[in-house]
């Protein structure tokens with residue numbers, strides 16, 4: 001798997017890009033005040049950064065991390081370094097085939113929709129919807145251009161990167177991703193400003 005080889009080298013390097021935003025997300029979701037168990041589905045986990053920050057916020061959090069099997073070596077190493085190995089379950093496979101399990105409270109999709117492209121992203125959102133509990137939350141981290149794609153520069157440059165290096169990758173404005181979320185059944189989408197490259201997009205599965 002050529003992609004898996006590429007990401008094996010890359011995902012640990014980009015841990016610092018998302019750790020501050022993932023920590024802010026844990027605060028926003030008030031994870032540290034939770035009493036019952038919280039099950040996190042970390043989609044395209046890579047280093048495991050999203051699950052790591054949520055798991056650090058409370059001992060009630062357990063994480064199911066999904067990525068291509070060879071990349072899970074990195075997830076295993078990084079979560080081990082944080083002393084969180086026993087809180088993580090690692091599941092290998094392509095995102096449209098891997099077993100996501102059921103009954104998750106939160107699903108994180110960190111920097112994956114841009115390489116999946118529109119058609120696969122829509123299927124992925126439906127699979128995530130099925131795996132969440134009623135009232136569960138989906139969280140999308142992306143580099144997001146304005147509606148009309150006139151800026152900002154970084155998401156536009158990133159879209160060129162995707163055009164050159166992937167079959168159907170792109171960057172997508174919030175209103176496009178919101179309409180996909182709506183089509184998959186999610187409600188009440190909103191953005192959360194934070195310390196990442198773009199705000200996070202969050203929505204709910206109806207209760």
Ligand SMILES: C[S@@+](CC[C@H](N)C(=O)[O-])C[C@H]1O[C@@H](n2cnc3c(N)ncnc32)[C@H](O)[C@@H]1O
Nearest residue numbers: 007011044045046067068071093094095110111
């Ligand atoms: C840009 S990295 C993001 C990692 C992490 N979520 C983050 O935000 O830093 C994308 C991850 O998705 C994984 N990935 C990409 N396409 C995939 C696919 N079709 N099936 C499974 N994993 C995939 C890669 O191996 C990589 O770990």
